[in-house]
Amino acid sequence: MAKNETTMEKQLTRMDFASDQVVKWCPGCGDYSILAQVQKVFPTLGIPKENYVVISGIGCSSRFPYYMDTYGFHGIHGRAAAIATGVKLANPELSVWIVTGDGDSMSIGGNHFIHLLRRNVDVNILLFNNRIYGLTKGQYSPTSPLGKVTKSTPMGSLDHPFNPPALALGADASFVARTIDKEPKHMQEIIKRSHKHHGTSFLEIYQNCLIFNDGEFDRYTDKDKKADNVLTLEHGKPMIFGKNKDKGIHLAGNNPRVVSIGAEGQWSVDDLLVHDEHDWIIASILSHFTYREDLPTPIGVLYAKAQSVYEELLDDQCHQAVKLYGKGDLQKLMSEGDTWVVK
Amino acid sequence: MAKNETTMEKQLTRMDFASDQVVKWCPGCGDYSILAQVQKVFPTLGIPKENYVVISGIGCSSRFPYYMDTYGFHGIHGRAAAIATGVKLANPELSVWIVTGDGDSMSIGGNHFIHLLRRNVDVNILLFNNRIYGLTKGQYSPTSPLGKVTKSTPMGSLDHPFNPPALALGADASFVARTIDKEPKHMQEIIKRSHKHHGTSFLEIYQNCLIFNDGEFDRYTDKDKKADNVLTLEHGKPMIFGKNKDKGIHLAGNNPRVVSIGAEGQWSVDDLLVHDEHDWIIASILSHFTYREDLPTPIGVLYAKAQSVYEELLDDQCHQAVKLYGKGDLQKLMSEGDTWVVK
Amino acid sequence: MPKTLKHIDDVTIRFAGDSGDGMQLTGDRFTSATAIIGNDLSTLPDYPAEIRAPAGSLAGVSAFQLHFSSQEIFSPGDNPDVLVAMNPAALKVHLKELTRGGIIIVNTASFTAKNLKLAQYETNPLDDKSLRDYVVYPVDMSRLVAHACEDMGITTKTVERTKNMFALGVLYWMYNRPMDTTIKWLKQKFAKKPEIVEANTRALQAGFNYGSTNRIFTTNYKVDAAKLNPGTYRNISGNQATALGLVAASVRANLPLFYGSYPITPASDILHHLAGFRNFKVKTFQAEDEIAGITSAIGAAFAGSLAATGTSGPGVALKTEAMGLAVMTELPLVIVNVQRGGPATGLPTKTEQADLFQALYGRNGEAPIPVISARSPGDCFAAAFEAAQVALKYMTPVMVLTDGYVGNGSEPWIIPNVADLPEIKPNFFQGDEDEAFLPYKRNPDTLARDWVAPGTPGREHRIGGLEKEDGSGNVNYDPENHHKMVTLRDEKIKRVVEDIRPCRIIGEQEGDLLILTWGSTRGAARAALQKLLKEGKSVGHMHLRWLNPLPQDLGGILDKFEKILIPEINLGQLAQIIRARYLKEPHQLNLVRGRPFLTREIMDKVNELTG
Amino acid sequence: MPKTLKHIDDVTIRFAGDSGDGMQLTGDRFTSATAIIGNDLSTLPDYPAEIRAPAGSLAGVSAFQLHFSSQEIFSPGDNPDVLVAMNPAALKVHLKELTRGGIIIVNTASFTAKNLKLAQYETNPLDDKSLRDYVVYPVDMSRLVAHACEDMGITTKTVERTKNMFALGVLYWMYNRPMDTTIKWLKQKFAKKPEIVEANTRALQAGFNYGSTNRIFTTNYKVDAAKLNPGTYRNISGNQATALGLVAASVRANLPLFYGSYPITPASDILHHLAGFRNFKVKTFQAEDEIAGITSAIGAAFAGSLAATGTSGPGVALKTEAMGLAVMTELPLVIVNVQRGGPATGLPTKTEQADLFQALYGRNGEAPIPVISARSPGDCFAAAFEAAQVALKYMTPVMVLTDGYVGNGSEPWIIPNVADLPEIKPNFFQGDEDEAFLPYKRNPDTLARDWVAPGTPGREHRIGGLEKEDGSGNVNYDPENHHKMVTLRDEKIKRVVEDIRPCRIIGEQEGDLLILTWGSTRGAARAALQKLLKEGKSVGHMHLRWLNPLPQDLGGILDKFEKILIPEINLGQLAQIIRARYLKEPHQLNLVRGRPFLTREIMDKVNELTG
């Protein structure tokens, strides 16, 4: 490819985003699907290829940047959010994507994660949530359900898991969404939405680790179960799901529950909760569906709000300062305060 | 005092909890009041004095343990929650109190904070929130409002602050409460409630730093303003406040707003939101009052739920294991697997 | 055809195959069977950083090397005598290290065009002449196991998975190992899947039978039991031994054990083992990160537990601030570093010795701590135990350095008698009821401060990271007090030297050259020494367990040799310490390749130096 | 009564009072006025770790020492000639260091029974004979300022707050300093509170007048301008200079500056200064912790900025893992450590030199980085600038060591001409359009890899913490490649020696004893040297700016002296490095008291050794 000119002119394709490195995930790992969808979506976003930067921590998922033919940074465990913040603040032109695991972002990296969200730097988080530590061979993670038996918890884990969307909302996230490795079309759509969001987008992706946690998401991916267990959110639409589109979410007081609609007649579409992406309370209620067996898992955009963006405010201050004090003059700066001359 | 016998028999007093160290906070600092209330409450809890442990990080607030004549640990910056976890897991008999600042617990210590909450170790967090870094002389903190001008942000801070109760709820906290340094009676009551809660209790205390952030909470403490700006929560009671008890919180859809009740007649007590400590959604709505000028700040117990406690589950496993495999026998353990004898 | 049975002394086998081929497990089973026979042995697992790289790829090759002998041995062996290669990639990666004339056993079924290409073979090495210098046994294992399990009605995939057991069977025949422990193990491991037990047992048996009946195998071997020290033995890996050492110390100190840790390769197994000891009241805590791992342990130490934390280099980096806190608060704490290739993420599954400086100097301020290193898998037990002893006696954090090779490797280990393990007396406050308790009053001999756990009436006190007043432990900013405390903390660690056994030189007690080692390099050095002595060289070997403090008599010993050689898997960290301490110029051998030294490499260097 | 005007060469003044008395500010103002007169000067602020300990308590005393002279000076002075004590506690704490016969100026109003008790005085030292060896000026400053502001109608509290200005006025009279810059400063600082300006100005004037008219003051002094190198001067603190050095490097490298940091004493001021330079497009980022501070900076370096992070020892501890990442990814990065008393939280507001080992060795794996130290407040500019030069030329993280004394202390500084500052050429990829870009291809001279920032078309590449293949930078686990890369990274840092100025000995070029220093200890050593030379001693002084690599010719220089003395505010860290490198045995002077050496202490040690 010709160097030193942007790639805008050229129509990019999926192959433009595949690096020459052999992909080394276990055959059948959910990570493959996510890689494929990202490689499909990137060429469509109208961003010059050289402006993409993919940044990760450590974990199976965090090998992701090596497989993308973009600028990439495979960081250290838990710090992708902080590295990405530095990249974006230094050059707001770049399209920055964070790829992280449930251990990487919720365990060791939990603090950077919540701080990134509150700062609302305009970067995109893709959390590959397999509810296990893959790369270190199968310890429980902060998203593993209570009682999980793993190598490090032979009698079962003792801690209540984090609920990623709830944690994100608590940290003042401006965009919270979820998708599933086995829903490629949906994933593509939501990756596009993540990109479009102005501010930090947080996308949780349920990802099957077939070596250490196979089947964790079967309820949401098995052909015959998923329709009854997955609620696909659409802004402004009532919350309907089920193989026959005959179930919905009704709010009794503050308690969401599943009701049957249609034929049996007791409940109608009008009784259902209507999704409003901009309503923090609805998003909070939806976030609480996680880990509940009696409720479907919501996928799609749970929450989106407009909020000022860190690096833009920072650039504003720089412009403001130039207006106020003039463009930085090093000689003047060094000579500030009381000076005297020795001859 | 006689050694090696518990102090249970003796009636403890406030003075029993004052150490011989000179208190070195700035005269007028809000920390003094918190120290006084804690020293008043501790003797009343029916806990032997030697079972109290006060653990802190680094900051003005974190000097607290030195002034308490209990076991105490002045840790390193941000790590009080993790140190306390170790103390409590090692000896669940102890009554463990974490004293921390908004920088200590929300900035560098954010990760330990959220993990402690989700684990629900039965310890008590007292967060002295002065919305500033005191000890390092006045940089903005993660709870300082957007645009805050401080030493490190001469043109104003750029990040949306954390909302401590919202963050705690997002991290699956089982007890969330708030009080104010200048409300000693209320503080005492809520400290007692914190103690009673089974699991991690999180108590945010608004604390005035008169040197670097004087007046941050004037709205809630000034004699003539506070009644109109503070909402004292009581479980099962409608949310009423105001000098004349003529204001209340009404929920329009999911939007809380202040309405006048009584005389003018448009709104009555029945239109008001009734506080339910056990309702996560109400707690979430209340948490969003923070930083809002149009709503009062709620104090009292925002949320409390029953949830299994980490160190108890851990002890259970130990007992379970003894039942299953017998009391640990080192010789047997070392001899596990295939062995052979060389003569 | 009649088969010959040969007696031999010493064999090194390497099992190599795809990450999914179960090579680590196969090696483990062979090791077990070999241990029971009473051979001395040493193992070296070697697996990729990826969980399961693409099947058939060079990156996905996983290997396990085992050295066993009728003599005492010290290392997993330089070059294998036998290479079991389950696919072309395994052959490609490992052939270059096979002894000339060595045996190659391959699964021919995997030598497909696709796999050959993945292994970057232009032509099939089984067909061209490239293996002519070796004894090649091509076996269609896939077909043979299919045959063995024919009538079981299980999936082809399940059958195919048993081919490692077939290979194991062949080797059991070849080296006269018993199969019963393996069969017993299969029964236990797959208790709930009898068809798996059956299939694997059949495959194992089939392999054994194939060896004994098939024409192509003409010879098998007998390696007699080694004349080891008398005792009851088991095979043990380093991480297992570390876990047991900590439990043993907790039992002998009569203190509950708390282990706060965050998973990291190659240290996670310590956590896994300890998590299984709940009936010892061992409390393991998988923390949110390494900082919480160590600070929770510091909390537990304050609360009166024997506290430990374990990790690898990058994790230690995160713990260094808290290690300073443990130094200042003078709490007992054991910190284990299973070293791996660095810097940064480096080579996460490979071994290295490059964290010695970090252990000694990687903290802000003057924060000395004792450092002990484990020389072999079994020695991890003693190292962990001793570290706990010193921590509890001197009230100090102690660093235990092991490494990936020692942690994952294994060797026969004499099971100690619990009663023979020294009793540990923690430095609890001994004063009587009315004696005032001063948290920083010191034992005049050890300089250890007294320990009192919360819950003890009348001894309430506060500790923390700010400088302490001598005696009272109150916060103190006085210049002279600071100097005194800095000096006291330093002196305390120097006194640990009292607990360190005097140096013991193996081989010549004085002469041309002393090989000086620490940690896992001891194995290759001892093996080299043996050979060098046989060659008549005037060489001794001195091994350091404690790196801080150094043994009192080390200086004198260094003087007894013309030259000193320090082989290290780093760029010369111990060498620098020896230079600084004794103003002597050691020779260095530094090969930083993520794997242990070969015996030959050390011999070559010695020969070069002693000309 | 007529007053005498005496010419003197050299004065050391110490202002001491309660934390709330504004002593730091008073010292700063005196320093400014003194700088403008053209004296050489050196300052030493000394404040408690608490923001404002109880009024009148010993713990709450805050002090500021200033040494000024008509000669070139190097240190803030050993013992003050003048002590301004605003309360009994200040007198109690600082009296012992006052020169015998020195001047004491006290605010008598504060010598109340309560304050005397707080200061643990049994009797009032102003009344008993305990101060008979000093020249005491008891002044009721509180009453005098009340008088001066009588008619202003402002609160007593506000008036009382001006008493530091009164004391300043007295000293301005006593040492003939102009008041106008102080008045100008007051006007600026309190622009929005004219009554504060007025009150303070009146107090200042009142003090000055009191000195000139009151009988008790009989003499005042003139200290002539020093014969400093020609140039335009300003007074500068170390942290200010570090900030300016980074900005200057960014301007001369034509790169935007990114500074990621988390506040910590005594380093926060660097962040505060840089945060004010938004018009230079300086982006400061107050991170959530030190880890985010450095990793955000690493991100910014990747993105093409001149990236820096600053902290103190405990913060460096948290950065060590990420420093390894910067080593592995070979990105330019400046890391500043304003050292403070350790270990752990230690003495947060005091100075120390005990983080040298941490700088050199405090990382997992072989992770060498260049380390430079600043010798004085003004030198922080050059140290930061040079660090950035080296970082950008060699593509490496570089550590800058300053300390609390240098960071907070100040001295006159020649303002450089921007045009005279060297231009910095970052090691950006220079290949032409069609040349393949290999991220780990190296410049054959410097071994630096090429830098390409995201946003550059056609040069997409990935970096990270796993071991890299030489050239391509792809992840690589090959043993030989690892050894090669470990060696290359080491060699690259060794080559930085090319950029290090040869050693320069001050004083005797060979002889009995060489004083070898690094960092801020240089000041006391140079002062000692001057006096020792005058005494006719055969002594030289060699100061090290770079600690890694060490200058090429250092070995030869050490050979020229009989003895070597290394004074350090630690237990002998540089000494150990010198021992290891040159197999030489230096003498050590180690006083770890949270404050700089006194000139006398070094002289005494030299005299003892050359006796």
Ligand SMILES: Cc1ncc(C[n+]2csc(CCOP(=O)(O)OP(=O)(O)O)c2C)c(N)n1
């Ligand atoms: C400082 C540090 N601590 C620990 C590790 C070990 N480690 C690597 S990946 C990982 C967790 C991986 O889990 P997750 O983030 O969920 O990713 P996954 O492998 O499941 O995709 C851990 C603990 C490390 N590399 N660095």
Ligand SMILES: Cc1ncc(C[n+]2csc(CCOP(=O)(O)OP(=O)(O)O)c2C)c(N)n1
């Ligand atoms: C590792 C580390 N980083 C930074 C610091 C410096 N530091 C001490 S306290 C503090 C913040 C204090 O703020 P907060 O927690 O709000 O407590 P406050 O003083 O306001 O009570 C900081 C940044 C430190 N001591 N250790």
Ligand code: SF4
């Ligand atoms: S271990 Fe699990 S997460 Fe990792 S690559 Fe394999 S399947 Fe994927």
Ligand code: SF4
């Ligand atoms: S600085 Fe602020 S928080 Fe700290 S002691 Fe003073 S008033 Fe209290």
Ligand SMILES: [Mg+2]
């Ligand atoms: Mg995971």
Ligand SMILES: [Mg+2]
């Ligand atoms: Mg605060």
